[in-house]
Amino acid sequence: MKWYKKLMAGVLAATLITAVVPSATTQAASLSGRIVINGSSALLPLTLQAANEFKKANPRVRISASAAGSVTGPQAVRKGIADIGACDWDASTNVPGFAKFDGQVANKVAVIPFAAVVNKSTGVDNLSTKQLQDIFSGKVTNWKSVGGKDADIIVVNRSFGSGTRVNFQLKALEGKDFMSKGSNYKEVKSSGDMKTAVETTPNAIGYIDLAYVTDKMTAVKVNNVAPSEANVINGSYKVWSYGYYMTKGAPTGATKAFIDYVQSKKFQNGSLRKLKFIPISAMK
Incomplete structure (x- = not known):
């Protein structure tokens, strides 16, 4: 009977652990919301590919993406009509011809x-x-x-x-x-x-x-x-930039989860590279 009691105690412990710690599948299924992305057409192939992959793992998240030029990304975020502004420069700082967008956070996602x-x-x-x-x-x-x-x-x-x-x-x-x-x-x-x-x-x-x-x-x-x-x-070719996802403050919820996915090693070293972008970790 001692072996039976030990077995039942193990089963009970496993049951409690399963009940307390949700699986990755459960966590993905619980993520929901809508993400609107606007801005850079240079980053659009990357955005569309990442959105397709992310939605397969998170079917309750809806993502829509459009591209009308980099400056429209942070502009749309400022107006509140986009959650992410894709931009080929860090729009939280001043660059020649464009003033910075105050209150926005630049999330680096690719080398272009x-x-x-x-x-x-x-x-x-x-x-x-x-x-x-x-x-x-x-x-x-x-x-x-x-x-x-x-x-x-x-x-x-x-x-x-x-x-x-x-x-x-x-x-x-x-x-x-x-x-x-x-x-x-x-x-x-x-x-x-x-x-x-x-x-x-x-x-x-x-x-x-x-x-x-x-x-x-x-x-x-x-x-x-x-x-x-x-x-x-190696630094011999100079015509490149980082690509950014601009957000109003630090990203949260589904938006943060999507950006985290784009920045993940899986995506950076997989689909991102196949699309002829360069992982951000490759630059010293």
Whole structure:
């Protein structure tokens, strides 16, 4: 009978532990709410992938995401119409052209490599900083001047408020101004629009983050350095930024759980990397 009493005592203890400590499945099932995300189109592929994965584990959480440019993210958070503002700069601090958004917290979620991209027709795969400055300012107007074929250059730019534009101007053009009009100038609103414009417009040049680069365009080297993960990490390629999820104060509830998932090793070293972003832990 002693062995029976010991067995029953063990069963009772296990029952009590199970009752007191909920399983991970139970915790996930209990998480509920709605998360609205707005802002950076550069970060949109990452956001959509993370949302799909997070919702599978947390079916009672609804997530909606849209992208109209980085500045619209913290603006939407300030107005109370978004829980997360995706932004290609830390919007809690002042940056050239944009004042800080007081009361917002910058949650770092990714490293974003950006690249100058050209239509396959140009015959160009490497440009110097000076050549990029001359092309995007309108000083150089023919591909022949920079080693390509004899054809007019079509410059495609992002509209004001784009985080990709902010970073490309600061880091690829070293702060030099863009041209803003002309028969060889186009302006687009999102990374998706930039991708389509460069792919389909002969002799076009633009810029985009690596998540959108396809085999229908060429991501050019800058000063003979390719826009690759390895070159960003080793410091030889400079055109990159951190991506942030801006929140009104410290995130809580489902919003915090979602951001924690995006920052987790599982996502950072898995889906994030497959989408051509770089884990934040990779940068020293």
